Amino acid sequence: MSMTATAGHTHADPHQIGRVVEHTGPAPKRIVTAYGFWIFLISDIVMFSCFFAAYAVLVDQTAGGPKGSEIFDQRNVAIETVCLLLSSFTCGMASIAADEHNRFWFYLGMAVTCVLGLIFLAVEFREFADLVARGYGPSRSAFLTSFFSLVGCHGLHVSAGVLWLLTMMAQVFAKGFRADILRRMRCFALFWHALDIIWVGVFSVVYLLGSGA
């Protein structure tokens, strides 16, 4: 084969640094899939950063409506935060169970993650509904617009995550711990943890800073 006929003439290390590592060829699928998903998560975080930026720009534009400190309920936020952080733990348990091919702990971990995610969504939905009922909907002021969009965008991601979670459970139920399903599970876990990290940002920038003044 002409392609391999060139051995022995090479300059893998043209500057004689002595530390050149030859590339060994295409990475295995497991790595490629997770790597690609990381790149997607980065892009998703860039998108969130736009909503964070918009919030920072518009936070004082209350147009005669309420300020953050008048509408944020810290008890709600505490429940939401505890739910999400705990769900990251249970999602981690489910990942370990998947790697161990242990169905019982996988289903249990995923189910608890799902319930915690749903509680989070319910609390957030109640908060939104309550604000709208009081006349503080997103069209009341630019501040509320950016608040609803940032928090709502995270909420939409959690909803999509729950949908994905249920699909994942159904897949394991129907197909078992196949290699491709484990790859998807790894992506799901990355997604869920990333949402947690974004929530930490929302918690700090919106609720913590906003409750102060």
Next chain:
Amino acid sequence: MLGKLDWSAIPFGQPIPLIAGGVVLVGVLAVLMWVVVKGHLPYLWHEWITSVDHKRIGVMYILLASVMLLRGGSDAIMMRIQQAIAFQSQGYLPPEHYNQIFSAHGTIMIFFVAMPFVIGLMNLVVPLQLGVRDVAFPTLNSVGFWLTATGALLVNLSLVVGEFARTGWLAFPPLSELSYSPGVGVDYYAWSLQISGVGTLVAGINLVTTVLKLRTKGMNYLRMPMFCWTTLASNLLIVAAFPILTATLAMLLLDRYLGFHFFTNEAGGNVMMFMNLIWAWGHPEVYILVLPAFGIFSEVVSTFSGKALFGYRSMVLATMAICVISFMVWLHHFFTMGAGPDVNAIFGIASMIIAVPTGVKIYNWLFTMYGGRIRFATPMLWAVGFMVTFIIGGLTGVLVAVPPADFMLHNSMFLVAHFHNVIIGGVLFGAFAGFEYWFPKAFGFRLDERWGKLAFWFTFSGFYITFVPLYVAGMLGMTRRMQHYDVAEWRPWMIVAAIGMAVLSIGVICQIMQLVVSIRNREALRDRTGDPWDGRSLEWATSSPPPVFNFAFHPDVRGEDAYWDMKVHARKQALEHAVPEYHDIEMPRNSPTGFVCAFFATVMGFALIWHIWWMVILGAIGAFATFVVFAWRDHDEYVIPAAEVAAIDRVNLEERRSLVSMAGAV
């Protein structure tokens, strides 16, 4: 039931869009009829529409771009004619139609011509250059293409059902807000860009992962062909910039659909935030387009000069420097909007700094040519034409990067001339160079050189006749997007520009003729060796067109210019005649996922534009169901047996050996 949609959406009173739309519709139907009657439908479905082969997807991207180039070009012709005759008169286009045309022209040329053209070339070539069998995510690749096609379809649909935006190609608020643009035009614009934007993001993630994780043995980063480097830089920018576009358009849509106040005049909305966000995407976008073109020129100049690329490492450095700095210059698009002298100065300086790595590239190309044995084949003509043109465009760019000068030239025809100078001279010339250069690889026969050269000279001179007058008109104070004007000094320049447009159009016709003539003479133009240009990188190491698996073996790379090296040493040592041992190859199975997904995206997009909510829900459920069905597949790969691989590979090997031994004898 049908939301805002009723018969008033069809422009019965306006002959131009109605006739244009009718002609397109008849054309599409005729092609469909021909395909069905001739029995090509199964072939198209199995071999192209559902294909996950990166080469075929690349070809389909380029086909989409070429068709849309004709559409965007027709818009350009109409605008040039309008401005040539609309002196102290209304011209032939009513203002609301003229406004739609310049908005559609910009949107189409950037999103549905330039983007698919460069993404198509990257798709086609990069896996071959890296010596691998496919991209990282083949099915997602198909999804990305079809979503882009959905966006293009929706834009074209706006021609006959409803209207397109009248806001310019970036839909600045407050003009694009509901209070000033109550029609569906902005919604067509925003939803088609949202959908095709998802497609672009998918392509970006795919190509970044491909370059970083799928390279053949020995293909270290600093042995990658230049085109792979620029692809990496360009797609990193896609991953970092397109989410900003998605978020910005989402905010605009929330304003329009749910009464939010991101960019409105009321309730504390902030228009300047839109400017910052859209240009934080928009400036990287121009580098997303031009960096792959730089890569194409690097390949072409090196091949046709018969020399390795001069200053390879400085080229890599310049590419990555542009990749980073391109995120630090966005504010130069609105110096006049009152950010203050300090901020303007910083962004002005950054804009001039980004010209430095570009200058490095120009010198590298010149030094590559210096002392080389240059062959002026058509791709090389485009490359040289690019260098001349791009330097002029770059210099006028540095000029408008000076804030005080920009205060004079902002939104003038000078600016229009400048960005056409860099986008046509850079991206479009690059796309054409790449098209001529890699066409034999994709289809197995060369393009006719005579028509190709004619196309180049008409396009090249047509470009100057069209856009140099616009520089002058800008200097004379003419602002952009004028439906009519009363200043007599501008008139002659507008007429010259219209003549230039005619010359440009002859160039396009030559390009089409080239394709027709070449297809007719394809047997005479056949490329049997897979290496028609005496190339240097790995795409030339396989047959033309390459087999579905690209390479029977993963090539083993030992240095830069991998294939050139192989040829040089094969000549010296005489070819090994040992019969290689072939293995089974696993390839991804074709899948209609992309097409079905795009079908539902089209339904959903159309329903969202016209507020048909039940149809939106139906589309969403359909899209989710498609993903689940895809995820439920048990067999996503098939095996090509070793015997078949051997049979395919041996044919090419024989041709190549005879070529190398002939060359060795000289």
